[in-house]
Amino acid sequence: MNSAISNDIDQSLISLFGFKQFRAGQREIIESIRSGNHTLATLPTGSGKSICYQLPALIGEGMTVVVSPLISLMVDQVKLLKAQGIKRVASLNSMMNAKQKSAVINRLDTYKLLYCSPEMLQQERVQLALSNKTIDFFVIDEAHCISQWGHEFRPDFLRLRDVVKKLNNPTVLALSATATPSIRQDIIKQLKLPMTELVYPIDRPNITFSVDEVTPNNKDERLIDLIEQKNIPTMIYFSSRKVSEAVYRLLQSKFPEREVAYYHGGMEQDERLLIQQQFMNNQLDIICCTSAFGMGVNKSNIRLVIHYHMPSTIESFIQEVGRAGRDGKQSVSILLYAPGDEYLPFQLIQTELPTEDEVNLFLNENMNGQPEDYLNETKMRFLELQKEQHQKTQKSEQAKRIIQYRNDRERIKQQSIFKLVDWIKADTCRRVGLFSHFQPDVSNAKYECCDCCDFRLEEWRNTPETYQKKNKPLRDNWEALLGELLMKG
Amino acid sequence: MHYRELLLFLFKKLEHERSVNAVFHLLKGKKSAQTLQDAYLFQIENFYGIDRKLKKSTFDVYVRELTEKRLVRVENDQAIVTKQGNQILRGRSFQSYYQIKGHKYHQIDREFKQGLILLIQTVSMLIHGENKFIPIVDQSYIQSRVREVLRDYSMQFDKIAEQLYGELHTVLSTIDEHLATVLLKQCSGYARVGMSEQQIAVEENRNKEDLHLQTVAAIHNILDTISEQPEKYTLLTRLILKKTNRLTVSAQETFNFYQAGHTLEEIASIRQLKISTIQDHFVEIATHKKVFNIYSFISEQDLNEIQEAIQNTSTRKLKPIKEQLREEIDYFHIRLAIANMNDDKE
Numbered sequence: 001m002n003s004a005i006s007n008d009i010d011q012s013l014i015s016l017f018g019f020k021q022f023r024a025g026q027r028e029i030i031e032s033i034r035s036g037n038h039t040l041a042t043l044p045t046g047s048g049k050s051i052c053y054q055l056p057a058l059i060g061e062g063m064t065v066v067v068s069p070l071i072s073l074m075v076d077q078v079k080l081l082k083a084q085g086i087k088r089v090a091s092l093n094s095m096m097n098a099k100q101k102s103a104v105i106n107r108l109d110t111y112k113l114l115y116c117s118p119e120m121l122q123q124e125r126v127q128l129a130l131s132n133k134t135i136d137f138f139v140i141d142e143a144h145c146i147s148q149w150g151h152e153f154r155p156d157f158l159r160l161r162d163v164v165k166k167l168n169n170p171t172v173l174a175l176s177a178t179a180t181p182s183i184r185q186d187i188i189k190q191l192k193l194p195m196t197e198l199v200y201p202i203d204r205p206n207i208t209f210s211v212d213e214v215t216p217n218n219k220d221e222r223l224i225d226l227i228e229q230k231n232i233p234t235m236i237y238f239s240s241r242k243v244s245e246a247v248y249r250l251l252q253s254k255f256p257e258r259e260v261a262y263y264h265g266g267m268e269q270d271e272r273l274l275i276q277q278q279f280m281n282n283q284l285d286i287i288c289c290t291s292a293f294g295m296g297v298n299k300s301n302i303r304l305v306i307h308y309h310m311p312s313t314i315e316s317f318i319q320e321v322g323r324a325g326r327d328g329k330q331s332v333s334i335l336l337y338a339p340g341d342e343y344l345p346f347q348l349i350q351t352e353l354p355t356e357d358e359v360n361l362f363l364n365e366n367m368n369g370q371p372e373d374y375l376n377e378t379k380m381r382f383l384e385l386q387k388e389q390h391q392k393t394q395k396s397e398q399a400k401r402i403i404q405y406r407n408d409r410e411r412i413k414q415q416s417i418f419k420l421v422d423w424i425k426a427d428t429c430r431r432v433g434l435f436s437h438f439q440p441d442v443s444n445a446k447y448e449c450c451d452c453c454d455f456r457l458e459e460w461r462n463t464p465e466t467y468q469k470k471n472k473p474l475r476d477n478w479e480a481l482l483g484e485l486l487m488k489g
Numbered sequence: 490m491h492y493r494e495l496l497l498f499l500f501k502k503l504e505h506e507r508s509v510n511a512v513f514h515l516l517k518g519k520k521s522a523q524t525l526q527d528a529y530l531f532q533i534e535n536f537y538g539i540d541r542k543l544k545k546s547t548f549d550v551y552v553r554e555l556t557e558k559r560l561v562r563v564e565n566d567q568a569i570v571t572k573q574g575n576q577i578l579r580g581r582s583f584q585s586y587y588q589i590k591g592h593k594y595h596q597i598d599r600e601f602k603q604g605l606i607l608l609i610q611t612v613s614m615l616i617h618g619e620n621k622f623i624p625i626v627d628q629s630y631i632q633s634r635v636r637e638v639l640r641d642y643s644m645q646f647d648k649i650a651e652q653l654y655g656e657l658h659t660v661l662s663t664i665d666e667h668l669a670t671v672l673l674k675q676c677s678g679y680a681r682v683g684m685s686e687q688q689i690a691v692e693e694n695r696n697k698e699d700l701h702l703q704t705v706a707a708i709h710n711i712l713d714t715i716s717e718q719p720e721k722y723t724l725l726t727r728l729i730l731k732k733t734n735r736l737t738v739s740a741q742e743t744f745n746f747y748q749a750g751h752t753l754e755e756i757a758s759i760r761q762l763k764i765s766t767i768q769d770h771f772v773e774i775a776t777h778k779k780v781f782n783i784y785s786f787i788s789e790q791d792l793n794e795i796q797e798a799i800q801n802t803s804t805r806k807l808k809p810i811k812e813q814l815r816e817e818i819d820y821f822h823i824r825l826a827i828a829n830m831n832d833d834k835e
């Protein structure tokens with residue numbers, strides 16, 4: 001029985017995805033769910049978690065539902081699959097209009113794989129339609145979002161355990177790249193299911209880590225210095241859209257011969273798509289971006305990831321750095337830190353969590369007022385769910401409970417920032433500091449390790465790149481452009 | 490032309506008449522009776538809806554810049570063009586800038602551009618044997634249109650490529666060379682991914698909004714040419730997605746009752762809405778629907794008189810127009826007459 005399963009998944013890997021062999025962990029995870037075990041698995045970013053459910057979904061009898069926290073991520077996955085010729089996939093999310101949603105719901109029979117946002121799964125219509133289908137697997141991607149110890153905790157995810165029941169208890173697969181032991185425990189607790197845990201190390205031996213302490217005034221200078229020395233595919237991460245554009249303009253003027261672009265969530269969808277594809281197609285050298293970029297990006301030759309701002313958590317730092325060196329060659333992560341930089345993520349927390357006053361106002365005014373006028377979307381969502389969860393709580397207690405919960409969230413988020421600051425200020429091995437939260441052993445670096453061990457940025461000689469940069473379009477001649485687009489040869 | 494100058498021109502047109510934001514609504518193509526009517530009344534309908542993605546913050550930056558350069562002055566929420574401002578406008582006509590026709594094309598230009606970009610990308614990939622690629626346009630209805638077109642040609646890619654090249658070459662030869670280049674730089678194909686308006690703007694040392702104007706102009710010029718001779722441009726014509734409904738939801742409902750034979754007053758009472766609201770709907774309907782019979786509301790003679798008054802009045806306010814007319818002719822009649830001036834109905 002077992003060998004029959006193996007055989008046919010090996011063949012499917014080639015025929016469906018064109019890959020000759022499984023990467024570490026993939027086979028084990030696939031076999032685990034195909035044998036009907038609820039499974040919680042961690043694999044590093046970029047290691048191929050998607051295959052772990054896409055393959056079983058496509059060869060299974062029934063249908064697979066994937067819940068994913070980020071709409072853009074889902075949309076990218078569906079696009080990618082369709083581009084590979086796998087058509088029986090769809091997504092269902094709140095960005096679609098009523099007509100598009102109905103079209104998908106009415107054609108459920110034609111899909112093997114349905115990506116769904118947690119909000120859509122709460123809709124009765126969707127639940128009803130799905131409960132009439134045979135669901136083989138129920139997949140929760142980025143499962144750390146379920147855990148309230150996770151920084152990206154999404155309250156909508158808490159309700160997934162009810163959805164699983166309503167869908168007649170399919171086999172559940174929870175996937176994450178960044179789940180500490182306490183988060184893993186919490187996920188299992190939230191889902192109330194007996195789960196097989198498959199934990200794989202998430203460290204990346206080919207990435208060298210370095211923290212570069214600067215003063216607030218010479219950060220730009222230092223960055224320019226770095227870019228000057230290293231003409232290699234580079235991502236620069238920012239926490240602020242505005243600053244990403246400002247630094248983009250700076251680099252653009254300093255390095256007219258390099259192709260620089262910016263990318264953040266505030267841009268039009270068309271434009272975002274263009275920039276992302278340019279980057280994938282090696283038309284850009286440097287991209288200045290926020291965390292909105294890169295979720296779906298699988299570029300193999302990113303050599304340098306610079307953090308202009310520190311992120312809010314070690315987990316997002318690991319995710320973002322993990323975009324480097326997917327080809328296994330040496331890549332470097334540099335975090336530029338100026339004293340006081342932590343102020344920004346601390347401030348961000350305050351835009352995400354309602355204040356005490358706002359909680360009170362929301363509870364009082366909700367009957368007739370317009371809370372949207374004084375609350376941003378994140379705060380609104382937070383309060384709406386909290387209110388719903390405390391429906392049965394006595395009125396006088398509601399505010400107190402919600403405020404207490406809000407304070408808990410604040411503490412968790414602040415602790416995450418402190419943890420990252422501690423890491424930045426430490427003088428012991430960076431790799432050990434980053435990854436020992438997640439796994440018992442940290443493997444040795446394949447190249448240089450980190451600035452605390454053996455790495456000197458000034459001495460880093462990267463090997464000359466083999467990547468072929470694409471030419472800029474022929475300038476100012478429409479006939480030539482037209483020929484390039486539509487004529488062969 | 491620079492976006493800045495266009496704004497200056499539009500402020501001039503609405504000077505002393507409308508608020509600063511009226512220009513914003515015009516460019517965004519706000520679907521309100523007021524905005525639409527103003528567009529025709531002040532003869533700036535060419536610019537209606539040409540920047541549907543314009544952000545208020547961007548608009549505000551431009552206004553601030555114009556104020557700082559002392560080209561306009563904002564008083565009581567209205568923009569007054571200064572002496573320096575008037576100097577810039579003097580002797581230049583913006584009325585028919587590159588033959589942009591916002592009122593005519595604002596509902597189809599974006600989709601046409603995207604369809605064109607996707608068709609070019611697809612054909613370019615396919616003739617190079619690349620049949621797995623990520624479409625550069627996301628919207629599914631545009632993807633299905635392009636798929637339909639390919640099917641119509643039985644997937645004979647070389648043939649489609651040849652025809653597409655031919656049609657584009659012919660039509661682009663008729664438009665400004667620079668505009669043609671700007672448009673093609675935004676197209677993606679086998680060899681490379683296209684540039685964004687922002688990226689071209691940097692290259693040309695202009696603002697992103699300037700480039701947007703140029704792109705819109707290119708698209709409108711193409712649409713003009715191909716809709717004159719659709720038989721010559723059969724492939725490109727297939728990319729025009731007709732939008733059949735231009736009415737707001739509520740006006741559409743009123744229109745349905747009207748077509749079922751109800752009078753204005755009846756509709757107001759059935760729908761439990763104010764008479765003035767239903768009048769707004771009728772103005773909207775008169776702007777867009779050919780089948781709407783204006784003479785059921787207004788006599789031919791009244792209509793002529795109003796049209797004359799509009800022409801005689803130097804200002805564009807409704808009140809002075811009304812003052813020239815007989816007592817019985819009310820604002821509703823005047824607004825209907827203005828709406829009737831739209832020559833692009835469906």
Ligand SMILES: Nc1ncnc2c1ncn2[C@@H]1O[C@H](COP(=O)(O)OP(=O)(O)O)[C@@H](O)[C@H]1O
Nearest residue numbers: 019021022023044045046047048049050051298
């Ligand atoms: N067995 C495999 N062999 C080769 N490439 C693979 C394999 N499995 C996955 N990949 C590739 O690895 C990349 C990352 O996969 P993805 O599922 O997006 O990673 P994750 O979700 O873990 O971050 C994709 O480009 C995918 O096609």
Ligand SMILES: [Mg+2]
Nearest residue numbers: 046049050141
């Ligand atoms: Mg993933």
Ligand SMILES: [Zn+2]
Nearest residue numbers: 429449450453
């Ligand atoms: Zn080390």
